[in-house]
Amino acid sequence: MNTTNSKFSTHVNFVPSPNSRGTLSILWSSLFTILACTWTVQHLNVPEQRNSCKPGWMGTLTWYTRKFLKSARWMIVTSIAPEVVIGMACYDLVTANITLRSLEKIALEDGVPWTLTHSYFANMGGFVIESGVEKPSAVSTYISMADVEVRSTSQAGPNLRNRREKRHEIRRQPLTNHLPSFVTGGVNEISYHNPYHLTGRQICQLRKEGILPRLPHISEAELTDRSKSDGFVKAIAFSQILWDIIQIIVRAARKLPISQLELAVIAFAVCAMIMYGLNWSKPKNIGAVTAVIQYEGPIPQGVLTLIQGWHSYLGYILIADDRGRRRHGSPIRNDSTQDDPHDYWNLLAILLGAPVFGGIHVAAWNFGFPTKIDLIIWRVTSLYSAACSPLLLFGGCLVQGVHNKDDRVLYTFLSTVMVLYIIARVALLVEIFRTLFFLPPLAYVSTWTKDIPHFG
Numbered sequence: 001m002n003t004t005n006s007k008f009s010t011h012v013n014f015v016p017s018p019n020s021r022g023t024l025s026i027l028w029s030s031l032f033t034i035l036a037c038t039w040t041v042q043h044l045n046v047p048e049q050r051n052s053c054k055p056g057w058m059g060t061l062t063w064y065t066r067k068f069l070k071s072a073r074w075m076i077v078t079s080i081a082p083e084v085v086i087g088m089a090c091y092d093l094v095t096a097n098i099t100l101r102s103l104e105k106i107a108l109e110d111g112v113p114w115t116l117t118h119s120y121f122a123n124m125g126g127f128v129i130e131s132g133v134e135k136p137s138a139v140s141t142y143i144s145m146a147d148v149e150v151r152s153t154s155q156a157g158p159n160l161r162n163r164r165e166k167r168h169e170i171r172r173q174p175l176t177n178h179l180p181s182f183v184t185g186g187v188n189e190i191s192y193h194n195p196y197h198l199t200g201r202q203i204c205q206l207r208k209e210g211i212l213p214r215l216p217h218i219s220e221a222e223l224t225d226r227s228k229s230d231g232f233v234k235a236i237a238f239s240q241i242l243w244d245i246i247q248i249i250v251r252a253a254r255k256l257p258i259s260q261l262e263l264a265v266i267a268f269a270v271c272a273m274i275m276y277g278l279n280w281s282k283p284k285n286i287g288a289v290t291a292v293i294q295y296e297g298p299i300p301q302g303v304l305t306l307i308q309g310w311h312s313y314l315g316y317i318l319i320a321d322d323r324g325r326r327r328h329g330s331p332i333r334n335d336s337t338q339d340d341p342h343d344y345w346n347l348l349a350i351l352l353g354a355p356v357f358g359g360i361h362v363a364a365w366n367f368g369f370p371t372k373i374d375l376i377i378w379r380v381t382s383l384y385s386a387a388c389s390p391l392l393l394f395g396g397c398l399v400q401g402v403h404n405k406d407d408r409v410l411y412t413f414l415s416t417v418m419v420l421y422i423i424a425r426v427a428l429l430v431e432i433f434r435t436l437f438f439l440p441p442l443a444y445v446s447t448w449t450k451d452i453p454h455f456g
Contacts, residue, residue: 018446039071042075045125046288083354088335099122112214113219122200123200125198129292129294130295193328195329198329211293228284240454243452250449259443260378267356362386368439374434378431396414
């Protein structure tokens with residue numbers, strides 16, 4: 001009886017966490033934060049549709065595998081060069097604003113909502129032209145999906161009723177009768193992807209020429225509902241990023257050693273915050289498309305000629321590799337540009353982002369390293385990462401000035417700089433994880449931040 005009483009009388013109300021941390025706790029918390037910085041920030045364009053793959057479960061498996069591999073590929077790109085993703089996000093924001101300015105007045109005339117989110121969705125390839133067949137043809141009747149919703153004509157004004165009557169009369173005739181003369185004669189056959197993914201610029205062209213009688217009526221709330229952006233997941237990711245920043249600041253204030261991995265987390269966190277801000281209004285990972293025009297037969301050559309325009313991808317801009325130029329109407333690549341004067345925003349953001357990401361790594365200049373060689377590798381690669389942008393800018397201008405008649409010299413220079421940049425980033429990643437197993441004893445002393453809820 002006395003034994004039982006003593007058993008239940010000896011208890012402790014609260015036990016604090018130990019004032020130490022282990023290698024795995026540093027590793028897991030850092031990896032979770034890097035995952036949050038590289039996976040949750042992805043706002044990929046509308047992917048290839050399910051019907052483009054073979055029917056059956058094998059086709060479904062192939063389609064989902066492609067989607068996952070695309071996300072994984074961009075996670076790797078973000079891990080190696082987050083400033084590239086920042087450049088893409090900056091370019092997307094600029095082009096979305098340009099699309100908004102181009103279509104805002106037209107949307108007001110059509111009586112449909114059009115916001116920055118709509119412009120993003122348009123440039124992501126969310127609006128498409130559907131065709132009964134893929135073989136090109138010069139003449140085909142069409143149906144505009146903008147007029148699928150039925151409204152009472154008695155409630156509409158006479159101007160609106162007249163426009164609708166004219167629209168229905170036009171639809172009963174071959175499309176090429178109403179195309180501008182410069183797009184109806186003497187065109188070569190253009191092959192295209194079905195469905196044909198449009199950009200905001202192409203939608204504007206179709207609307208101004210009257211081929212698209214009315215902009216699609218879709219609310220911002222519907223686009224937000226389609227978006228896979230989960231506020232709870234973002235909150236968890238943001239809280240983890242914030243925790244890592246706080247605990248590293250506290251360690252620095254108490255003059256406790258910080259691992260190279262934790263310093264890299266700060267660099268990723270800064271880039272993630274920038275990407276979150278740039279992509280604030282962009283829908284996240286929308287998979288379904290909205291058809292604005294449906295053709296019973298092939299898409300007319302006049303329409304294809306009117307909206308044709310090559311899209312380059314980032315590899316073409318950086319290393320002059322044009323294999324990424326897309327087929328007409330194919331899903332818009334996440335690194336694509338529309339061959340317009342605003343491409344420089346993409347490059348400018350990359351040039352500004354690289355020194356930020358690389359410069360944070362330079363802060364480990366006097367950190368402890370396993371060997372002298374590791375220290376030299378870190379210093380050289382971190383400096384090169386920070387200085388790569390000015391080298392590209394000024395070196396490229398110098399080479400272009402000296403060899404202005406031979407683009408091959410410039411392309412060789414740019415390719416060499418980019419290859420060395422990738423090697424430097426990979427070397428930094430190797431050193432980040434290698435040095436984790438050679439930390440000084442004080443690096444394992446924890447602070448009060450250990451009691452803040454976090455993952456790791």
